[in-house]
Amino acid sequence: MPDSVLVVGAAAAGLGVAEALRRKDYSGQLTILGAEPHVPYDRPPLSKQVLAGDWEPDRIRLRTQEVLDGLKAQFILGDPAVSLDVSSHVVRTACGRTLTADAIVIATGLKPRMLPGGGDLSGVHVLRTLNDALGLRAALQAGLTTDARVVVVGDGVLGAEITATARSMGLNVTMTGPQPRPLDMQFGPMVSGMLADLHTENGVTLRLGTGVDRITGAGGAVTGVRLSDGEVIPADLVVVAVGAAPETSWLEGSGLTLDNGVVCDASCRAAEGIYAAGDVARWHHETLGTTLRLENRTNASEQAGAVADAILGSSAPFVPVPYMWTDQHGVKIQVHGTLHPDAEVTIADGDPSVVNEQGKRRFVARFRHEGRVTGVLGWNMPKQTIQRRREILADLSPA
């Protein structure tokens, strides 16, 4: 068992490793290094309650100070790691610290992508951190008073959530992206079609099916977005949500294998005594028979537990059933397992065509691919959805 553990990244996955180690009675030295100055906070509310102005930052702390103190860990915040030496286990930081530990955990998450032309213009936003969320919120609130035209570039989960929240604040919002419907690749035509209707019913303008090439500007301020067919959609405020890349820039030259994430074995080990967890980690999922990198909140905590086990000597493979959720216009969508875009979709519970007294549709859809249930998707039906998860578990045996 290692005498000391250093966790790089002080958010859901990093904190989760520290907590899981202590829960499993690890009594060695624990250090958590984080780039941001804030105490560990949660990201999902950033595009929902925090952006809408319903919650202040204090509400998204991951843990109370009392719980953090109980971890008996040293927190070094506001000082990003800049390099790792794999053989000596030395991490150097931007402020000049040199840290070392028997076991090192990489949990540095993602960095949002920018579109050409957008880097230096005012009025162009991304959303990953608390500071991003507060900046975007202030811009949206200011935009309300000037009747700003908001364009969201991105038809994935984050783009759709930002669209929904900005619209709920009363803004005039256009959503753009290359897919025919929001989240078409993830959810398939039936559910993404319902999502498209949901956005439209709530007053969003959908300009989907043609990707955005670049952001246009004049005098240092954004003026619009240019679609790949040449058309320009005018905008006063643009939110770029076109995905994010694993934050591995500090690991260049470390000797670790970096390939769309830190590449790990089946128990999340990247090298001797070095592990990765959360959005940044790509590991070999044994029962699915493929490498996987998940960008969802539950995985950050679950993989953190697996990494703690590996640090403590286990070689058990990490074989989760993936789970994600998203909230848009008051609808909660939850997905367990994986949804193939060409899956056969059947309704397991509820009825998508019925609107109940609360004005809501409710159903659970079962996704079958190559003869087995690979995923279930719930629309406003959390408890029933989780009960259907068993059908995937039963089917998720090695092929």
Add this chain to the structure above:
Amino acid sequence: MKVTVDSEKCCAGGNCVMTAPDVFDQRDSDGTVVLLNDSPPAELHDAVREAADVCPSACITVSE
């Protein structure tokens, strides 16, 4: 052990129910957490601590 939940923060993921089904349940209507026992017996403490740690909305607090 004393368990509290912040049901306004709950995202209805149901991880707590999978981890400690004797202590947590979900409302049928919207999946929000229902605390079945705020002072669980010792044999459930490990499961409850794990449920608090893995809750994806960080809405379960345990004090001991």
